[in-house]
Amino acid sequence: MPRSKSARPRVYSINELSTLCDVTPRTLRHYEDMGLLNPERQGAKRLYHERDRVRLQLILRGRRLGFGLKDIQDMLDLYDADPTEVTQLKDVIRRGDAKLLELQTQVEALQAIITEIKELRSVMKNRLDHITKGGE
Amino acid sequence: MPRSKSARPRVYSINELSTLCDVTPRTLRHYEDMGLLNPERQGAKRLYHERDRVRLQLILRGRRLGFGLKDIQDMLDLYDADPTEVTQLKDVIRRGDAKLLELQTQVEALQAIITEIKELRSVMKNRLDHITKGGE
DNA sequence: CAGCAAATTTACGTGAACGTAAACACAGTT
DNA sequence: AACTGTGTTTACGTTCACGTAAATTTGCTG
Numbered sequence: 001m002p003r004s005k006s007a008r009p010r011v012y013s014i015n016e017l018s019t020l021c022d023v024t025p026r027t028l029r030h031y032e033d034m035g036l037l038n039p040e041r042q043g044a045k046r047l048y049h050e051r052d053r054v055r056l057q058l059i060l061r062g063r064r065l066g067f068g069l070k071d072i073q074d075m076l077d078l079y080d081a082d083p084t085e086v087t088q089l090k091d092v093i094r095r096g097d098a099k100l101l102e103l104q105t106q107v108e109a110l111q112a113i114i115t116e117i118k119e120l121r122s123v124m125k126n127r128l129d130h131i132t133k134g135g136e
Numbered sequence: 137m138p139r140s141k142s143a144r145p146r147v148y149s150i151n152e153l154s155t156l157c158d159v160t161p162r163t164l165r166h167y168e169d170m171g172l173l174n175p176e177r178q179g180a181k182r183l184y185h186e187r188d189r190v191r192l193q194l195i196l197r198g199r200r201l202g203f204g205l206k207d208i209q210d211m212l213d214l215y216d217a218d219p220t221e222v223t224q225l226k227d228v229i230r231r232g233d234a235k236l237l238e239l240q241t242q243v244e245a246l247q248a249i250i251t252e253i254k255e256l257r258s259v260m261k262n263r264l265d266h267i268t269k270g271g272e
Numbered sequence: 273c274a275g276c277a278a279a280t281t282t283a284c285g286t287g288a289a290c291g292t293a294a295a296c297a298c299a300g301t302t
Numbered sequence: 303a304a305c306t307g308t309g310t311t312t313a314c315g316t317t318c319a320c321g322t323a324a325a326t327t328t329g330c331t332g
Contacts, residue, residue, distance in 0.1 A: 013278080013279080014278090014279075014280095015278070015279085024320080024321080025279085026320065026321065026322085027319085027320065027321095029280090029281095030319070030320060034319090043279095043327095043328070043329095044279075044280055044281090044327075044328075045278085045279060045280075045328080045329095046279085046280095061245055061248070061249070062249075063319095064242075064245065065202060065242060065245055065246060065249075066201060066202010066203065067202065068318070068319090069318080069319070070318095075249070075253070078253065078256060079256065083260070083263070086264065086267060086268060089260055089263060089264045089267070090264065092260050093257055093260050093261060093264070096253050096256060096257045096260070097257070099253055100250060100253055100254070100257075103246055103249060103250050103253070104250065106200075106201060106246055107243060107246050107247065107250070109197055109200060109201055110201060110239055110242055110243050110246070111243065112197070113197065113198070113201070113211075113239060114236060114239050114240065114243070117211070117214065117232050117235055117236055117239070118236070120214060120215065120228075120232060121229055121232045121233070121236075124219070124225050124228050124229050124232070125229060127219050127225055128222065128225045128226065128229070131220075131222055131225070132222065149308080149309080150308090150309070150310095151308070151309085160290080160291080161309085162290065162291065162292085163289085163290065163291095165310090165311095166289070166290060170289090179298085179309095180297075180298085180309070180310055180311090181298095181308085181309060181310080182309085182310095199289095204288070204289090205288075205289075206288095
């Protein structure tokens with residue numbers, strides 16, 4: 001029973017990865033310019049590994065949540081830090097905690113909106129029922 | 137014991153409201169240009185009522201969550217729809233439900249990030265403890 | 273080696289969400 | 303009447319996150 005692992009490529013050209021993740025090549029280059037991605041190079045050409053793909057997914061998720069690229073950068077930096085220094089470790093934890101507070105605030109705000117829309121929905125539904133049943 | 141209600145102004149000039157809500161007058165005019173606000177006019181001057189202030193808060197909350205103004209427009213429209221028309225009522229409910237799905241997806245994505253950062257935090261904390269207690 | 277697809281860099285363009293400056297209007301002092 | 307404060311419109315400027323076009327370069331393939 002051969003072929004020990006992976007049906008998937010392991011490496012991607014810029015076009016492959018952009019197709020796979022539904023972004024344009026331009027976007028991938030832009031993220032690289034901004035320092036969010038750092039693909040290997042073979043000559044001049046970019047070679048993306050699984051690691052890069054995962055990072056990209058993280059970036060895209062952040063983007064869907066309305067974060068700017070700098071902000072996403074901050075979060076990715078948390079993962080990248082390879083801190084052997086105690087002060088750096090503490091710093092990563094501190095920055096992580098700060099992000100957590102922001103994020104939890106965001107969740108609360110979102111849930112407030114959700115609650116409001118649900119309430120609105122119920123108001124509208126009552127009106128609707130009133131009109132179509134009792135009304136003229 | 138008089139003064140039946142409200143210690144607060146009830147109406148605001150553009151500068152008052154912008155100060156109160158921590159935005160610039162330009163922003164208020166911009167939101168008006170985009171159709172998000174519709175303050176009364178006294179001559180040429182804008183007069184904001186409580187209703188406008190509440191709308192502004194909704195807008196700002198949406199903005200903090202990374203929504204575009206058009207998207208915020210959509211959500212505000214839910215509140216504004218004429219509630220005597222059955223078709224409009226149904227439409228509001230339908231669009232509200234669609235928004236709810238989006239929002240709940242967003243909450244889940246946010247919570248995924250929160251979980252990841254928490255896990256990362258625990259990894260970092262372990263390293264830190266290991267170094268400061270057992271390590272060299 | 274000619275030709276072609278896939279990639280590259282360079283650089284200007286774009287839409288969103290305002291910032292910022294200029295020029296004008298009006299209302300109430302002084 | 304002139305000054306000051308608060309507001310107005312008009313319009314160009316800016317940042318972000320890419321889009322888009324142009325001009326190469328690279329790596330095969332016939």
